[in-house]
Amino acid sequence: ERQKLLASSLQPAVTRDGKRVEVVANAGNLTDAQLAAQNGAKGIGLLRTEFLFLTRQTPPSEEEQFQAIRDIGLALKGQPVIVRTLDVGGDKPLPYIPMEPEANPFLGVRALRLSLQQPDLFRTQLRAILRAGALANLRIMFPMVATLEEVEQAREFLSQVHSDLESEGIVHAWPIETGIMVEIPSAAIKAEALAPAVDFFSIGTNDLTQYTLAAERGNPHLAYLGDGLHPAVLRLIEQVVQAAHQEGKWVGVCGELAGEAEAVPILVGLGVDELSINPAGIPKVKAILRAMTMSEAQSLAQKAVKCAKASEVRRMATKFLQALG
Ligand code: PEP
Ligand code: MG
16 A cells, blocks of 8 residues: 555646646755655755754854755755755754843744844855755745845845855856745735745745744644644635735745645645645655545635634544545
8 A cells, every 4th residue: 555655656746627736845854855755755845954053063064065955956856955044043052153042032033033143154054055056956945034124135145145156166056046934924914025025935834833823833731722724824824825826926835734634635725836745744645635626625725714713624624535535
């Protein structure tokens, strides 16, 4: 059975009424990337680069980052790899970066906020990514964007790094497709203002749920609030997709929700173009996509956003999956 799933997982995922959905993988290192390629991922929708920075006493050199990212890109054999810039902060401190203790690390200097405040660290990472992009099919993505100004600043860093590499005569990818993670409610609500400034959006439902419900992810006492199928979160996702498509941009979902069976028809029914999930879950998700129709998924999604409770959404989605057999 598993073998059959695996064989069919190498084929594209098309719904019964002909809508193709990209299924790509999340990866946190080279092993994940290799596993993803084996499981039929059409690329890496989220490469978390934290592995290069954690558990060490000094920052990784440009060369070290270049080699690691290049190797992951090469493992995907020409399929796109979305490299996310560093997402650490108060909850994941680095010994070589001065960070003040914060009362609310999840609301503090993390991810892109940290990169913008540590120009040397940020430039080194961007140089490594652009250089690796000359040898593999890479895209770049900024995490934890709250405002358009942050996107503008990040893009300014990126084009500065490009000019530097150019004048140093170093081969690198340019232009490079550049997107942002939508995981803060302000970015979702003003997606129409951000869409013209990016090539794509990737919705991070782990953080988007945490910030929408104001419930710390990973706090076991608040687990009952941490449901990405809460209709408030689904409304935001719907808004992001509409804003992106209006501008001709595509939208992925890369939070854990994208790999949950109950969420698959709802996300696709809301118009999400790409699901990025843990490699092991790919065969299962593709099987669901092939068993459903887009039009049924759209009407399920429209009912889901109108629900009052996450539990109602889950009940409807479970029924939907049962009907697929
Ligand atoms: C997310 O927030 O949904 C996400 C994919 O990013 P991370 O889990 O790395 O914060
Ligand atoms: Mg996140």
